[in-house]
Amino acid sequence: xxxxxxxxxxxxxxxxxxxxxxxxxxxxxxxxxxxxxxxxxxxxxxxxxxxxxxxxxxxxxxxxxxxxxxxxxxxxxxxxxxxxxxxxxxxxxxxxxxxxxxxxxxxxxxxxxxxxxxxxxxxxxxxxxxxxxxxxxxxxxxxxxxxxxxxxxxxxxxxxxxxxxxxxxxxxxxxxxxxxxxxxxxxxxxxxxxxxxxxxxxxxxxxxxxxxxxxxxxxxxxxxxxxxxxxxxxxxxxxxxxxxxxxxxxxxxxxxxxxxxxxxxxxxxxxxxxxxxxxxxxxxxxxxxxxxxxxxxxxxxxxxxxxxxxxxxxxxxxxxxxxxxxxxxxxxxxxxxxxxxxxxxxxxxxxxxxxxxxxxxxxxxxxxxxxxxxxxxxxxxxxxxx
Amino acid sequence: xxxxxxxxxxxxxxxxxxxxxxxxxxxxxxxxxxxxxxxxxxxxxxxxxxxxxxxxxxxxxxxxxxxxxxxxxxxxxxxxxxxxxxxxxxxxxxxxxxxxxxxxxxxxxxxxxxxxxxxxxxxxxxxxxxxxxxxxxxxxxxxxxxxxxxxxxxxxxxxxxxxxxxxxxxxxxxxxxxxxxxxxxxxxxxxxxxxxxxxxxxxxxxxxxxxxxxxxxxxxxxxxxxxxxxxxxxxxxxxxxxxxxxxxxxxxxxxxxxxxxxxxxxxxxxxxxxxxxxxxxxxxxxxxxxxxxxxxxxxxxxxxxxxxxxxxxxxxxxxxxxxxxxxxxxxxxxxxxxxxxxxxxxxxxxxxxxxxxxxxxxxxxxxxxxxxxxxxxxxxxxxxxxxxxxxxxxxxxxx
Numbered sequence: 001x002x003x004x005x006x007x008x009x010x011x012x013x014x015x016x017x018x019x020x021x022x023x024x025x026x027x028x029x030x031x032x033x034x035x036x037x038x039x040x041x042x043x044x045x046x047x048x049x050x051x052x053x054x055x056x057x058x059x060x061x062x063x064x065x066x067x068x069x070x071x072x073x074x075x076x077x078x079x080x081x082x083x084x085x086x087x088x089x090x091x092x093x094x095x096x097x098x099x100x101x102x103x104x105x106x107x108x109x110x111x112x113x114x115x116x117x118x119x120x121x122x123x124x125x126x127x128x129x130x131x132x133x134x135x136x137x138x139x140x141x142x143x144x145x146x147x148x149x150x151x152x153x154x155x156x157x158x159x160x161x162x163x164x165x166x167x168x169x170x171x172x173x174x175x176x177x178x179x180x181x182x183x184x185x186x187x188x189x190x191x192x193x194x195x196x197x198x199x200x201x202x203x204x205x206x207x208x209x210x211x212x213x214x215x216x217x218x219x220x221x222x223x224x225x226x227x228x229x230x231x232x233x234x235x236x237x238x239x240x241x242x243x244x245x246x247x248x249x250x251x252x253x254x255x256x257x258x259x260x261x262x263x264x265x266x267x268x269x270x271x272x273x274x275x276x277x278x279x280x281x282x283x284x285x286x287x288x289x290x291x292x293x294x295x296x297x298x299x300x301x302x303x304x305x306x307x308x309x310x311x312x313x314x315x316x317x318x319x320x321x322x323x324x325x326x327x328x329x330x331x332x333x334x335x336x337x338x339x340x341x342x343x344x345x346x347x348x349x350x351x352x353x354x355x356x357x358x359x360x361x362x363x364x365x366x367x368x369x370x371x372x373x374x375x376x377x378x379x380x381x382x383x384x385x386x
Numbered sequence: 387x388x389x390x391x392x393x394x395x396x397x398x399x400x401x402x403x404x405x406x407x408x409x410x411x412x413x414x415x416x417x418x419x420x421x422x423x424x425x426x427x428x429x430x431x432x433x434x435x436x437x438x439x440x441x442x443x444x445x446x447x448x449x450x451x452x453x454x455x456x457x458x459x460x461x462x463x464x465x466x467x468x469x470x471x472x473x474x475x476x477x478x479x480x481x482x483x484x485x486x487x488x489x490x491x492x493x494x495x496x497x498x499x500x501x502x503x504x505x506x507x508x509x510x511x512x513x514x515x516x517x518x519x520x521x522x523x524x525x526x527x528x529x530x531x532x533x534x535x536x537x538x539x540x541x542x543x544x545x546x547x548x549x550x551x552x553x554x555x556x557x558x559x560x561x562x563x564x565x566x567x568x569x570x571x572x573x574x575x576x577x578x579x580x581x582x583x584x585x586x587x588x589x590x591x592x593x594x595x596x597x598x599x600x601x602x603x604x605x606x607x608x609x610x611x612x613x614x615x616x617x618x619x620x621x622x623x624x625x626x627x628x629x630x631x632x633x634x635x636x637x638x639x640x641x642x643x644x645x646x647x648x649x650x651x652x653x654x655x656x657x658x659x660x661x662x663x664x665x666x667x668x669x670x671x672x673x674x675x676x677x678x679x680x681x682x683x684x685x686x687x688x689x690x691x692x693x694x695x696x697x698x699x700x701x702x703x704x705x706x707x708x709x710x711x712x713x714x715x716x717x718x719x720x721x722x723x724x725x726x727x728x729x730x731x732x733x734x735x736x737x738x739x740x741x742x743x744x745x746x747x748x749x750x751x752x753x754x755x756x757x758x759x760x761x762x763x764x765x766x767x768x769x770x771x772x773x774x775x776x777x778x779x780x781x782x783x784x785x
Contacts, residue, residue: 026537027473029657034780038539042714091714092539093476111782359608361656 008146008203011067011236014267014327015142016074016260020063020245020252021055021135022085022371023102025095030364032105032133034058035094036113042091048084049077056118057110057133059102061085067142070260070328075253082249086372097368098252099346100135100170100184100244103360107131107174128191134184135245137167139256140237141263146203148267149231152238153197154274155266156229156259157282160242161289161298162316165309166336167243167255168293169346175360181293181347182244185286193219194226199276206231228286238263242286247346247370257332261324262316268323277301293345313340403453404670407445410437411669425530425768427672431731432765434676445677453674460667461525461736462625462639463660465552466617468524469643470657471542472549482713483543487550490705490727491520494551495558497701501693507755510569514562515755518734519698521555522548523767526729529668530771532661538780540719544726544771547706549640551727556637560584570745588634592641595624599646604654614658617646636736675731675764684758691758698759702727719778726774729767734760 026033036058043052051064063081068074089096110130112122122129143149168181180186188194200206213219222230232239240259246252265271278301288296294310317324317337324333339345353366414433415426422428437444445453477484498516503509527548531541560581567577599620606612621639628638646655684691703724710720734756743749775781 026542027476028471034537035539038714038716041716088714090475090479093473093479093542114779357608359610359656362608362653365653 008143008149008231008233009236010144011142013142013144013148014260014264015067015069016256017067017140017237018065018074018078018252018256019138019140020078020098020249021137022061022063022245023097023099023135023368024059024061024089025097025102025364025368027093027095030095030361030368032059032102032110033094034111035092036061038092039085039088039094042088043084046084046088048081050081052081052085054113054115054118056113056121056129058113059105059110059133060113060135061096068256071253071257071332072328074256075250075332078249078253082371082373089372095365095368096371097364098135098169098245098247098249098371099350099367100168100182101173102133102135103172103350103363103367104175105133107133125191128187131187131190134170134187136184136241137243137245137252137255139240139243139259140232140235141240141260142235142237143231144236146206146231146233149233149236149238150197150200150203150206151274152263152266153229153231154199154278155272156238156240156263157196158272158275158278158301159262159316160228160240160282161285161296161309162313163240163242163255163259164244164286164289165293165296165345166258166313166340167246167251167346168290169244169247169350171347171350172354172360172363177351177354180290181296181345182290184244185242185290188226191226193224195228196279196282197227197230199274199279201274203231244346247349247367249371251346254332254336257324257327257329258317258336261320261327261329261333264323264327265320272302275301293347294340294343310340310343398449398452400452400455403449404456407453407456407670407673408666410434411673414673415669425533425772427526427529427768428765430669430672431676434673435679435681436676437673438677438679440679440681445674450674450677453670456667456670457674457736458625458629458635459622460664460671462621462635463664463667464525464528465636465639466621466643467528467660467664468545468549468552469640469645470647471545472644472647473546474648476546480713482709483546484550486706486709486713487547488554489709490547490702490724491551491554493705494698494701495520495554497697498694501697502690502755505690505693507690510562510565511752511755514559514566514752515694517555517558517562518756519555519694519730519759520558521552521730521734522702522727523729523731523734523763524548524552525668525671526731526767527726527771529665530768531775532665534772534775534780535782536775536780537782538778539715540722540726540778541775541780543715543723544774547723547727549644552636552640556634556640557585560634560637566745566748570748584634585637587631588628588637589641591624591628591631591633592638592643593645595620595627595638595642596645596649599642600650600654603650603656604652608654608656610656610658613656614660617655617658617660618663672731672764675760679757679761679764681761683754684761687754687758690755691762694755694759695762698730699728722774722778726771728763728770730760730763731767 024033024035036054040052053062055062065077107130110133112118164182170182170184173183198209228242229240243255281299281301285298288298296309297306300307324330350363353363410433411430415429418424418429419426435441495516498519499512502512502515527544563581564577602616603613624638624642625635628635706724707720
C-alpha cells in the first residue's frame with residue numbers, strides 16, 4: 001500500500017454508490033455455475049455504465065454503480081447494468097440471482113477465481129474462502145474528511161440491525177433452512193478480522209491503530225479488515241457491508257436511499273455522540289436481526305430500552321423523512337416503509353416460494369427470475385416507454 | 387439321475403452376462419486410470435476388445451447380441467440426458483451456437499463424403515458413412531465430463547453441439563434409408579414411407595412420453611426421489627415401446643429429453659441426477675462396443691480409417707472455429723470445443739446396427755468402412771475430450 005492511501009480522499013458529502021455481489025446459476029438445475037470469467041469477458045466487449053468485477057469464487061460477480069446524488073439516478077443506472085448483464089448471461093445460458101446465499105450449493109464444489117489475491121485468500125483462510133461464496137451489498141456514503149467518516153461509522157453502528165433486517169435474504173444455506181433471516185453474516189463472523197471499527201474519535205487516532213496493525217504484519221491494507229462498517233479512505237467514503245444482496249435491483253436502490261437519508265440526518269443534525277455501549281450491545285443486537293429479521297428485539301444503547309426492529313425502523317423512517325425528501329428519496333422510502341409495515345422481506349419471500357413450490361431448485365430459479373426482471377419482453381416494453 | 391444339477395455347457399443368462407460385463411469394465415477402467423492416467427472409458431473399450439472376438443473370444447457374437455438390450459438402455463439414458471441439455475431458449479439467445487452446430491455438421495459430412503469418394507467408396511456407402519460421422523458420441527462427452535466434474539462454457543456447448551449433430555446424423559441417415567431401400571429394390575411404399583415412419587413415429591413417441599412425464603411430475607410434486615423413479619420408468623418404457631414399434635430408440639429418447647425440458651413451461655420436471663444409474667449402463671455399453679470391434683480386419687482398413695478420422699476432425703474443427711467467436715466464446719475455447727467434438731462410438735455403432743438389421747450385406751460393407759474409424763476414436767476420443775476440458779480449465783481438479 002502506498003503512503004497516499006492513508007490520506008482520506010475528500011468526496012462530495014452524502015453522495016451514494018453501491019457494490020452488489022451476485023450469483024451465477026446454471027439453467028439446468030439452478031445450482032451455482034462457474035462462468036464468471038466468460039461473463040466478465042463478454043461484458044468487457046459491451047459498453048455499459050458502472051463496472052462488473054470478479055469475486056472470490058467463479059460463481060460470483062460484483063456490480064459497481066457510479067457515484068450518485070440520490071435514489072432515482074442510482075436505480076436507473078442499476079437497471080441499465082442489470083439489463084446488460086442479463087443479456088450477456090442469456091448468451092452464455094446462465095442465470096443471475098440476488099439474495100444473500102444460494103439455497104443449496106455445496107461450498108466444497110466452489111472454485112476460487114484465478115487471481116493472485118484470491119489464491120492468497122484461499123491459502124490463508126482455507127475452507128472459509130470457499131464458504132465465503134455468499135452475496136452482500138455494500139453501500140458507500142461520501143464524506144468530506146476522515147473525522148466525519150469516523151463519526152458517521154460510530155453512529156451508523158447503532159443502525160446495523162436495521163440494515164440487516166431490511167436486506168435479510170439468506171434463509172437457506174447448503175440445502176437447509178437455517179432458521180435465520182440472514183444466515184450470511186454467520187459466515188462473515190468466522191473471519192479473524194471481521195467485527196467493528198475500534199472505538200477511536202478521529203482520523204488521526206484511526207491511522208495510529210491501522211499503522212499498529214500493519215506494523216504487526218496483520219494487515220496490508222484496509223481491504224484486509226472485514227468489518228461490518230469501515231472507512232474507505234481511497235474513495236472518501238464510509239462503506240456499510242452488512243446488507244444481504246436483495247432479490248431485486250429496486251430493493252438495492254431502496255437500501256442505498258435509506259442509508260443515504262440516514263447519513264444526512266446524522267451528519268446534519270448530529271443527534272448523538274458516539275457511545276461505547278453501542279459496541280457492548282452490538283453482537284447481541286446483530287444476532288437478533290440476523291435470526292429474526294424485522295421481528296428481532298434489540299436493545300437501544302442510547303435509551304436502554306428493548307424495542308422491536310420493525311417499530312424502530314418505522315420510527316427512524318419517520319425521523320429521517322425530511323432528509324429523504326431533501327435528497328429526492330421520499331418515494332423510495334415510502335415504499336420501503338410499506339414493506340416493513342406489512343412484514344415483507346426477502347427471507348420471508350424465499351420461504352413462501354419454498355412452501356409453494358416444494359424444492360430449493362425452484363427457489364433458486366425464482367430468485368433468478370426476480371433479479372433478472374422475470375419476463376424479459378415486459379421489461380423491454382417498459383424500457384421503451386419515455 | 388442328477389437332473390437337479392446344471393447341465394454343461396451352462397446356458398448363459400442375461401443377468402450373469404450383465405454382471406460379468408460390468409465387473410470386467412470396472413476392473414479395466416480402473417487399471418487404465420491408474421496405470422496410464424487415461425479416462426476410464428478407454429479401459430472399458432480395451433477390456434471389451436480383449437474379451438471380444440479379436441481377443442479371447444469370451445464375448446462371442448452370440449453373447450454380444452444378448453447384451454444389446456443393455457446397450458440400448460445405456461444409449462437411451464445418454465440421449466435422454468443429452469436432450470435435457472438442449473435448451474431451445476439458449477439457441478434463441480445465441481443463434482450462433484445453432485449456426486455453429488449446423489456448419490460443423492455440414493462440413494464434417496461434406497469432407498467425409500468427398501474423402502470416401504476419393505478413396506473409391508461407392509456413393510451410397512460414402513453418404514451413409516459420412517452421415518454417421520456427423521454425430522459426436524454423446525456417451526463419451528457426457529461420461530468424461532462427469533468423470534472430471536467439468537462445468538463451464540466449453541462443456542455445456544460441447545454437449546449442446548453433440549445433441550445438435552446427433553439430430554442431424556439421425557435425420558441424414560434416416561433419409562438415406564430411402565436410397566438404400568431403392569438400391570435393394572424395395573417397394574416404393576417402403577422407399578417413401580419408412581423414413582417418414584421412423585422420424586415421425588420416434589418423435590411422436592418421445593413427445594407423448596414427455597407429455598406424460600410433465601403431467602405426472604406435476605402430480606408427484608417437486609421430490610427428487612419420486613421424480614427419479616418416474617423418469618427412469620418412462621425412459622425404459624419408451625425404449626421398450628420404440629423397440630416394439632420398430633422405431634428409433636435413439637431418436638425417441640432424445641425427443642423425450644428435449645421435449646420434457648422445453649415444453650415444461652411451468653418447471654414441473656426436476657433435473658434429477660441419473661448419472662449414478664447411468665454410469666452402470668455406460669460401463670457395459672463401452673465394454674460391448676469394444677467387444678464388437680473386429681481388430682484384425684480393421685487393421686487392414688487402417689489407411690481409410692485414418693483418412694476418415696482426419697476429414698471428420700477437420701470438418702468439425704473448421705466449423706466450430708469459424709463461428710464460435712460470434713457466439714461469445716472466449717478466445718482459445720473454440721479450439722478446445724472443436725477437439726471435444728471428436729469422439730465417435732456407441733451411437734455410430736447403433737446406427738450401423740440399425741441398418742445391418744435390414745440388409746446384412748449392406749451393413750457388413752458399411753461396418754468395414756466405419757468401424758475402423760470407430761476403433762481409433764473409441765481410444766483417442768475420450769483422451770481428446772479429457773484434454774479439451776482440462777485445457778479449457780473446466781475440470782474440477784484443474785483449479
